[in-house]
Amino acid sequence: MANAVNNLLGLGLAPRVAPGAPRAHPAPAPSPRCSFKPTQRCSPRRAAVVVASAAPGSSAAALQPSAPHVQLATARLPADVDVATFNRHLYQWAATLTTNGRNLPFSLPLKADPRDDGFQISLLRVAEGGDVVSVADIVASVEASEAGAGNVLFVRFYEGNGAAAVGLGGGKDRPTEQRLQTLLDGLVDVPLIMQTMPEAIKKAVVYAR
Numbered sequence: 001m002a003n004a005v006n007n008l009l010g011l012g013l014a015p016r017v018a019p020g021a022p023r024a025h026p027a028p029a030p031s032p033r034c035s036f037k038p039t040q041r042c043s044p045r046r047a048a049v050v051v052a053s054a055a056p057g058s059s060a061a062a063l064q065p066s067a068p069h070v071q072l073a074t075a076r077l078p079a080d081v082d083v084a085t086f087n088r089h090l091y092q093w094a095a096t097l098t099t100n101g102r103n104l105p106f107s108l109p110l111k112a113d114p115r116d117d118g119f120q121i122s123l124l125r126v127a128e129g130g131d132v133v134s135v136a137d138i139v140a141s142v143e144a145s146e147a148g149a150g151n152v153l154f155v156r157f158y159e160g161n162g163a164a165a166v167g168l169g170g171g172k173d174r175p176t177e178q179r180l181q182t183l184l185d186g187l188v189d190v191p192l193i194m195q196t197m198p199e200a201i202k203k204a205v206v207y208a209r
Contacts, residue, residue: 063120063139063158068176070184072138072194075153075201076145078209083142083151086208090140091119093200097193106189108135117141118153123189125166133162135169136187153201157190159183 063069077086094112109124111134118141122134137158142151159180163169169183184190 063137063156065141065143065154065156067158068180069139070157070180071154072157072190073155073197075155076149077142077151077153078205079150081151081205081208083208086204087114087118087142089204089207090200093196093204094119094121094140097121097196106192108187108189110189115139115141117143121193122160123187125162125168127162127165131162133165134160135163135166136160136183136190138190138193155194155197157184 077083091112091114097106097110097112109132111122111124113120113122118139120140121138123136123138124132125135127133137160138155139158140153140155142153144150145152157180159169163179163183164172168186169179172179174182
């Protein structure tokens with residue numbers, strides 16, 4: 001069983017997406033393995049920024065792929081994975097990150113929330129007046145491939161609704177691509193989260209088969 005678990009994950013590079021270019025979900029060839037592909041090895045300075053129009057009034061809790069984001073990674077799931085079970089176990093991993101400070105000493109407080117299609121991790125700061133705001137959100141969602149190649153886990157990075165208020169990423173007058181990239185470059189917790197995600201995905205796949 002240990003060898004089977006170790007073989008579930010194939011590391012590689014996801015293709016870059018040019019800012020403003022039309023996006024389509026990847027359509028990898030069918031395979032029984034779970035293939036996790038960090039975008040440019042999840043290096044914040046080399047990740048691909050994707051800019052689209054966000055829906056009016058959208059909030060961090062309702063972030064959608066159409067909102068401006070940086071795509072951090074993708075993972076193609078085996079066909080026999082129960083998506084609901086997979087999402088539940090992956091959320092449990094995300095929730096553990098927010099409470100296990102001895103093993104993962106994050107610089108910012110984290111908050112994990114379940115979503116119908118996955119989970120969301122918010123990185124928090126205290127703004128003026130004492131309000132706790134999200135400065136960035138990592139959203140993982142399982143989506144059906146548009147080419148019919150099965151389910152794909154997308155991991156995306158969004159600007160939090162409180163980033164500008166605490167001076168992160170720059171003012172709203174800056175181009176969206178620059179704000180996102182500056183914000184991502186300055187958050188040391190994001191690479192740490194992404195480094196621990198492949199093992200969590202492997203375990204979630206095992207539980208969900």
